[in-house]
Amino acid sequence: MTVGDFLTEINWEKRKNPTKQVIDEFAKDKKIDPIVAELLLERDITEPADIETFLHAGVDELQDPFELHDMDKALELIDQAIESEAKIAIYGDYDADGVTSTSIMKLALQKLGAKPIFYIPDRFKDGYGPNLARYKFLADQGIDLLITVDNGVSGKDEIKYMKDRGVKVIVTDHHDLPAELPEADAIVHPTIPGSEYVCPYLSGAGVAFKIADALLGDEALELIDLAAIGTVADSVALKGENRVIVTEGLKQMKQNHHVGLTALIKKCKLKVNGISEEDIGFKLAPRINALGRLENASSGVELLTTGDKSFAKEIVDETEDINTRRQELVNTAFADAQSQINAQKDHGVIVLKGNKWHQGILGIVASRTMDQENKPVLATQFDENSGVMKGSGRSPEGFNLFTALNKYNDLFVAFGGHAQACGFSIEEAQLDKLTELLQAEPKEQGFDPQAPVVKKYDLALNITELNFDLIKKINQLAPFGMGNPKPVVKLTNVSLAQPRSIGKDATHLKTMIADGNRQIGAIGFGMFAKSQTIKNSVCDVYGELGINEWAGKKNLQMMLDDFQISPQAKKIAALRQVYLDYRNKRLSSEVMGHFDNIVFFNETYYEAAKRANIKAKLIHYDEECDGNNILIYDRPHSLELFENFIKKNKTKYTALLFHTDLTGTYLKPDMIKMKTLLKYLYTHQNIQAERMDLVAEYLKLQKNDIDFYLKVFFELNFVKIVNGFVEKADASQQRELTESPTYLKRLQRNDVEKILIESNFDDLLSWMSDYDCHC
Template sequence: MIESKKRWRMEKPDDQIVQHLQKELNLSAVSAKLLASRGFFDVDKTKAFLHMDESSMHDPFLLHDMDKAVARIKQAIANEEMILVYGDYDADGVTSTSVMMSALQQLDANVTFAIPNRFIDGYGPSERLFKAAFEDGVNLIITVDNGISGVNEIQMAKDLGMDVIVTDHHEAGEILPPADAIIHPRHPRGSYPFGELAGVGVAFKVAHALLGEIPKQLLELVAIGTVADLVSLHDENRYFVQEGIKQLRKSNRPAIQALCQIAGTEQNQIDEETIGFLFGPRINALGRLSDAGPGVDLFLSTDSVEAMTLAKVLDSHNKERQGIVSQMTEEAIAMVESGEIGQDPHVIIVAKEGWNPGVVGIVASRLVEKYYRPSIVLGLDSEKGIAKGSARSIEGFHLYNELAKNRDILPHFGGHPMAAGITLAIEDVADLRNRMQEQAEAELTEEDLQPIQQIDISISLEEIDLASIESLKKLGPFGMDFPKPMYCIERVNIASMRKIGANQNHVKMELSDGPQTLDAVGFSQGHLADELTPGVAVSFIGDLQVNEWNGRKKPQFMITDAKTDDWQLYDIRGIRQVNRWNQLIKVDQTLYLAFDQKTVIHFETLLNVDIVLISKNQAFPTPKPYIVLLDIPQDEQMLEAVLTHIQPKRIYAHFFASEPTYFEGMPSRDQFKWYYGFLTKRPSFDLQTNVNELAKHKGWSSSTLFFMTEVFFDLGFVKINNGRIDMQEDAVKRDLAESTVYQSREQQMQLEQKLLYAPYMELRQWFDTRLVEQTVPEEEQQWI
């Protein structure tokens, strides 16, 4: 048995709906199943989702105040007023600024931009920067990806005589800023049909309205900001990303070409994962560590040399960011593991002096990923007396609402159900930790604290081919609210398996369900090679990809998790080096069993664990899920009784035999006859002294001679005194098989053949026939 890392959650789509979609839309079976599992039942709506065009976009003037904003901006351009585009320091903010700047420059506006410094100005409108803009002669400020919460700062700008247009997508508070126009997809007095635009999407709508036509050349920037900001990939956003990726793949923009080069990716292969994992982190790294302005300069640059120089700046900052995140994550994990913040907390709150506030959100996400607990990571500033950081949550714990219960000690906080930013006094951190712990204990059940893995569909190996994988790619782009699919392959066999990688921490398998096979790879899943055994049916979840090698394409399954309910047999027979197999065993869940006292003595120092000696007339040990069979029992019934009682999920078969008999065999009757005749001619024979000479003479082993002597003694044919054999003249004639010594050797040879020397699958079959679920009455739980 192997338990999955997470709780798998999968619902089976309706077969009739699947077949209907497949037929009407000419989809592969896998694509139709995936769409049906995600709630696409209507053919027309599904078709509209899959095949989007310009008609998927809404009229920008449906946005509240758009007419006011366009009129004021055109007035500023006509009067040659100075315009400031005020952005944000993340990827959405940088691309929003770039889109707005591009549109205004196209209209020959007198325009510049400013982005707040995370460490000096914090998020959103900054009085410092607004005052600097006024002193520079700015007449109109246009915020992008921020501003909706800047009530006081915008009032100050108005008091100074500047006009302000806010374009934003973040949650609006009860009081809106006193701006001249507010462009927001969820404006409380608006009725825009789609409220999930990213900041760059809002900026694009303004650009569209200003230019009077769709600025398609800007869609590549919209795609980057939309994917990086993790907004819903439905409606307009889906179209923006779909079309934007097409633009990115053939873009002549120096910034895109430079980013591809430093990220080591082919431009014609750009997709949403390229944006999310390669472009986004590099753009975000600027604002996390210093000034995000170079990001805008990069996207606005028309010079390839300048663009490459700026791209290298982004890459350098990203590498620095990665190092900082790794160190902070290690420190945070050490705090959790040491119990410094409490034993098994329901909410993790870690804080340390000097932690970079620009990356605390990433560290919080790492903690959630590792422990599956709501996590808050705070950087302490003892000079200012404040703790500032980010929080990430899990399903079932509404982070914003729970933080709101602590407003009295949280002067500044904001966010969503799953993420938030907070600032509080250092002396209140311990109080917040205690309060949040109590709140989490009241809100979260044990089940809530087990991570969930949503699975889209179960697929068979027969359904997986190159055509079906290519058809699945056409369902993209994937992202928020339309995530990359997770597939389940249920109860398949492992035809072959081996560890790969320099550190042997990855695994490569060939999966089989009989006639069909499929290659599978698990990165950082090397442990599966130690845990999965032949002959078990295993279920896997993961992703489908095309593996191309030397011009040949093959389907490949990328393993995320695995589980099996089958019991497993681990063959550790003949591995003398105990540490080679014992280090793979979970000692606290394992019974180490021996059937001979000599075995206990042999292993007790080697293993440094408690060994249970199984013998007749002894109570059964308390069951554990795993057992190690250190040696071979005296008879099958004894082992069968143990298996019936324990019903182990894992059996580690070592079967140590200090003096194995199977290959030595049983002496023939002719050997017994000759030896008996030999002793008859010598009524008294000193075997101890002469055994080696006699063994050499006959070509037998000395142990064979000792064994035959024990059989004769057991049958009453001889007496033994200090190694001297004396014949019994009045001995009754008896068959060799009547000797218990003879019978024991026969039985031992048979057991060795079945258990010690049998091929793996034969040994597994032997256990299979005996591992039948039985209830053993309490009064019978004793050796008879």
């Protein structure tokens, strides 16, 4: 992510809103923790069988591979080829799914004694999918059987060519089906009409693994870690059998069956025993993908299938260099693109030209720009070999890029893709024409690029609820990915303390999230600049909870997705423009004369101000204010009076003084002291009302407390005064203390003291925001 990712406004919504009662009943019924229950309810996983397989995915949940279309035909062809020592070629793809698919197929065939060759298309020379020139090359090598992995279903003409040359063809793929299927000898695919597989969202590596499963049985589990990499890398839904593949694949990585994978894990500074799906997605897969973006990805297959540690180390070192170069190229290109992006702020679709950009990183540049601007983006580069512009497109949810571009299909030299991503070739003059035509497409599709992005959070918690046990509960739903996103936690009304910039370019944020009682560390990629725009503001924070381990010590850490000034903080900021804190000021008559109106809640202070000849207009709290700037002079006797006043007070500026001549604070009545005094009065005679100071001294109570309690007792008919002596009254019924006007007034004054006087100004404004007419 980059700092630009957070220029787009995000509207956060709860994924679903089951009530606490529903969550608790569901948790009790299913015998699971309420946190796990809430997350399952949000994902519509409610049936006992579904809950069991979701939370406890294991090898027993692997499906019969022969349920896949043409699996029996594929195995028969492979068996025949191996028995006859026929020459087998595997045709893969240059991304991580294609590389792992090719590796799985190669290793599975080798376990059966075959010696297959493989071919990974070159992104720049061959393009994606079947390439007729490369098929001719393989046919000329005398191959007898061609097995495609992670591609092939769209290669009707190319496969016909191979069939005409007498080559048997097995297509294994998972991509969207074309209108007409190729005439291959077998097509192993999870969504063939009439033969839909129970897990229709297998990756290319997942399909290859199922063939390995059919060929090898339990021994195929040694290859499930490679299938896990392809599954995570290709962003297929982590549901059903895909959850099993990733879960068991992560376990299998601990066995170190693959020398090259172990070397790659070590290079990424990961612990084999603690690898997660996030490590695959953010560390392992990007390095494998980098090979196909900048070089030829064949070395990726060599890495994952070699048994030579020295050779593996050489490839890993080369892979790391390529990945570093890929990162540098992306950062340079994206920075270079900013001027073009700024120049197209008013465009509905952004089209970027970078003649010095590397073709292999165009998709990443388009994706980053899309995240930054929330608009469809085409990133292009002039290809000197072909003399045309090569491009890659990305679009946000809500805009169908394929539909928009397919309208102008005649402008392209080549074009293909789907709703959110595409690739194409186009002449530069036609690109300029296309750019102009595309600007009408967002409106055509009802897509508003200026509208806030809507994202989902899962759990609304307090910082005090965050702990290691919570992480364990959340991780019961792992592995996370497409179709099962990692739960996002929302923390409300917190602050970002000690923010500082980190990273090579100082754009990343390291901070502490605090709420006054507790704090936890947080990291926000590309968020430092944003943090500087909300200094000292109360925020709502969104992110994923994790563990940061450093020097053998583990601490909770949140990976930030977003932070926003909280709605309450916005209200407080607005009220700060209206109200001024004068509570600790001493004001002279001259200063008070500068106000248009001075408002009084107490008649005593009102009369005293009249005698002082203050120039300002003096009014009672229930009179109409006709000034722009007013001063509230004294304290109301109850909060209700002040609430009603600020509901109607529309003046531009209001200073809050809240003066009183009382020196003590309004302490809450002490029930124990009241009972002690009442018991004493009931058990002693001849107590003179005028000598209550002696009682106070004896009971070690304050005289003003004694006077207050005694007045309450009189009002409730607990005691009476007869001839100057305090006696027990003949109370006929039980009375509540709040029936005493004196007691009730004291409670009201306590509330006034606590909220209007003792609170800090932001807390006071926060309370006022519930009633004030300016909010």
